[in-house]
Amino acid sequence: DPYARLLLEALKQSGCRVFNDRHFSCENCDGCVSGGFDAATSQIVLCQNNIRQQSHMNRVVTHELIHAFDHCRAHVDWFKNVKHLACSEIRAANLSGDCTLMNEIARFKFGLKGHHQTCVRDRAIRSILAVRKVSKETAEKAVDEVFDACFNDLEPFGRIPHSKADAKRAYRDFQNRDRYTANL
Secondary structure (H helix, E strand, O other), X not given: OHHHHHHHHHHHHOOOOOOHHHHEEEEOOOOOOOEEEEOOOOEEEEEOOOOOOHHHHHXXXXXXXXXXXXXXXXXXXXXXXXXXXXXXXXXXXXXXXXXXXXXXXXXXXXXXXXXXXXXXHHHHXXXXXXXXXXXXXXXXXXXXXXXXXXXXXXXXXXXXXXXXXXXXXHHHHHHHHHHHHHOO
């Protein structure tokens, strides 16, 4: 998957290597949760009982790898700072493919103007509420306060990858990023 390949390479370049046998865990999960990132162990949990399609698993892996990348590069305070959590959830919803048009149509949610931003905001709030015991108002406030900065933080993709083709281009650009400046 080009999304995962880019994120794994970005983690490695940031000094945080990922080992499949140590940093990924497949488990049965409660409710309708598909996955999670455990900051204490830097481990991505995939909920094997709630993921039924390869495309869904790819999105979950990408979403959680974005959290791992944020944990590595930004030293996110997951437990004490709800704004940090909100920022990473915004980035994960924005960059993982969670809010593609096809996914939104499958959820019977779609619109024309500003729909991607609305989807990212709503999914970030839902994710915060799923992992933290805070009020909906607290989650909404945190998302609203950091939304613009975090929505526009496109690292390591450099663009919002709306498709696998976009993700492949982003991965190619990421691989060549230093080649252009090395000659200056």
